[in-house]
Amino acid sequence: MEYTSTRDNSLSVSSAMAIKTGLAPDGGLFVPKSLPRIFGEELSELSQLSYTDRTVKILEKFLTDFTGAELSDCAHSAYNKEKFETDEIAPLYKLTSGVYFLELWHGPTCAFKDMALQILPHLLKKSVVKTGETKEVVILVATSGDTGKAALEGFKDVDGTRIIVFYPEKGVSNMQKRQMVTQEGNNVDVAAVMGNFDDAQSGVKKIFGDKEYAQILERNNFMLSSANSINWGRLVPQIVYYFSAYCNLLKNDEIKLGDPVNFVVPTGNFGNILAAYYAKEMGLPVGRLICASNENNVLTDFIRTGVYDKNRPFKTTGSPSMDILISSNLERLLYQVTGKDDGQVASWMQQLSESGRYEVTEAVKAKIGEVFYGGFCDDAQTQKTISEVHQAYGYVMDTHTAVAKCVYDQYKKETGDETKTVIVSTASPFKFSDRVLAAVAGEEALARLDDFALLETLAEKGDLAIPAPLAGLNTKPIIFNTTCEKSEMYEVVSHMLNLS
Numbered sequence: 280m281e282y283t284s285t286r287d288n289s290l291s292v293s294s295a296m297a298i299k300t301g302l303a304p305d306g307g308l309f310v311p312k313s314l315p316r317i318f319g320e321e322l323s324e325l326s327q328l329s330y331t332d333r334t335v336k337i338l339e340k341f342l343t344d345f346t347g348a349e350l351s352d353c354a355h356s357a358y359n360k361e362k363f364e365t366d367e368i369a370p371l372y373k374l375t376s377g378v379y380f381l382e383l384w385h386g387p388t389c390a391f392k393d394m395a396l397q398i399l400p401h402l403l404k405k406s407v408v409k410t411g412e413t414k415e416v417v418i419l420v421a422t423s424g425d426t427g428k429a430a431l432e433g434f435k436d437v438d439g440t441r442i443i444v445f446y447p448e449k450g451v452s453n454m455q456k457r458q459m460v461t462q463e464g465n466n467v468d469v470a471a472v473m474g475n476f477d478d479a480q481s482g483v484k485k486i487f488g489d490k491e492y493a494q495i496l497e498r499n500n501f502m503l504s505s506a507n508s509i510n511w512g513r514l515v516p517q518i519v520y521y522f523s524a525y526c527n528l529l530k531n532d533e534i535k536l537g538d539p540v541n542f543v544v545p546t547g548n549f550g551n552i553l554a555a556y557y558a559k560e561m562g563l564p565v566g567r568l569i570c571a572s573n574e575n576n577v578l579t580d581f582i583r584t585g586v587y588d589k590n591r592p593f594k595t596t597g598s599p600s601m602d603i604l605i606s607s608n609l610e611r612l613l614y615q616v617t618g619k620d621d622g623q624v625a626s627w628m629q630q631l632s633e634s635g636r637y638e639v640t641e642a643v644k645a646k647i648g649e650v651f652y653g654g655f656c657d658d659a660q661t662q663k664t665i666s667e668v669h670q671a672y673g674y675v676m677d678t679h680t681a682v683a684k685c686v687y688d689q690y691k692k693e694t695g696d697e698t699k700t701v702i703v704s705t706a707s708p709f710k711f712s713d714r715v716l717a718a719v720a721g722e723e724a725l726a727r728l729d730d731f732a733l734l735e736t737l738a739e740k741g742d743l744a745i746p747a748p749l750a751g752l753n754t755k756p757i758i759f760n761t762t763c764e765k766s767e768m769y770e771v772v773s774h775m776l777n778l779s
């Protein structure tokens with residue numbers, strides 16, 4: 280299967296090339312030229328397989344320049360007992376007879392980014408070899424919190440790669456920061472940027488788009504690549520868990536083959552929910568896709584009005600991994616729903632970068648509205664949702680998952696839709712333990728607790744075990760303490776790579 284750019288249909292590259300370079304040369308995103316189909320009998324067959332083997336079957340359809348053995352090797356290196364605390368990898372938790380949580384946080388960093396970032400380094404390493412590349416690959420990451428740590432864990436000590444992570448100084452949780460600044464590995468670097476996630480992301484994008492800097496890197500035998508969710512190698516493994524969730528519902532007799540299922544996705548960069556959209560387009564029986572945002576509700580407005588407008592105050596919330604005003608992967612959705620109109624997509628993206636705003640046509644808006652429902656909630660509603668679900672069911676959610684549950688409740692109330700629904704649970708509650716504990720046990724429970732006492736108290740009050748990767752953090756030495764201005768990101772990279 281060949282890949283093209285959302286901004287130029289004349290481009291054509293292999294999947295290995297798309298994964299190796301991350302971003303298309305015209306600034307667009309790589310997309311498959313056509314979508315493979317999986318439905319009917321093939322879905323039933325898939326449901327008999329393990330998560331790892333489901334991954335191989337689905338990836339085989341997209342990454343046709345990889346052999347089955349190569350993909351099997353990648354999948355088994357990523358999804359195994361050493362890395363994930365459950366054999367199921369992405370288990371479903373049944374809340375009621377029609378509502379399930381898809382828990383995507385049983386990997387090494389306790390958030391859903393592991394689902395893709397455990398396998399991406401293996402795909403990338405093979406892509407580099409396949410394309411005859413001899414330079415060392417430098418992974419440059421801007422993170423709103425969870426990507427950074429997950430990318431560091433995925434790439435650490437992978438031969439032929441280096442990884443540099445920039446996180447916004449204001450906008451990640453203490454625990455997220457602690458996870459990153461204590462990272463081990465001989466090929467890793469971490470720096471804080473003064474600013475928010477969009478500052479860090481636009482800084483990284485600028486470095487990516489800089490042709491002169493690329494030459495300097497090349498002279499030093501380096502090439503840049505991306506582990507952000509714009510990389511196709513990150514998106515495609517995410518399609519797997521939507522199929523897998525459906526297969527598990529089938530296997531557990533919760534649904535019959537062909538029954539539609541809704542998915543609710545707590546959304547930031549639009550990567551996770553886009554994977555659900557691809558699964559639907561591939562033939563998975565999906566009803567509605569419910570796009571849940573926090574107070575940075577640019578996507579809610581877009582879905583409802585057809586106007587994307589990032590000119591609004593950036594809010595720091597209790598669900599920081601969704602504090603995003605530019606949802607990069609939306610570009611891929613626009614490409615699909617315009618019938619692959621590269622010129623139109625390029626023009627909207629140019630308007631977005633020039634004025635921070637664009638408006639889609641009525642037809643495009645209607646097409647998006649058929650599939651997607653958009654909603655948002657604020658921090659107070661998020662807290663209330665965590666508390667209510669804990670009281671009613673004894674189930675403890677993290678803040679991001681709670682945003683999704685809250686928006687699902689709004690959706691259900693508004694539409695009366697009784698379709699069975701999977702709420703995508705994107706982080707362990709321990710990763711955002713102060714907000715979760717406050718919701719479960721009251722603000723006063725937080726008094727005088729440091730980050731680690733918080734974990735213990737949450738474990739006690741929620742009747743849960745602290746995940747091993749978080750429990751060990753307080754004894755790890757802090758390795759990275761670089762902080763820079765947005766304008767200094769180039770110098771930081773040059774310094775870290777020792778460029779001449």
Ligand SMILES: *Cc1c(COP(=O)(O)O)cnc(C)c1O
Nearest residue numbers: 425546547548549550551600705
């Ligand atoms: C990254 C992240 C999200 C948002 O996912 P996108 O793919 O950016 O939409 C939601 N929740 C958590 C916990 C995350 O880490």
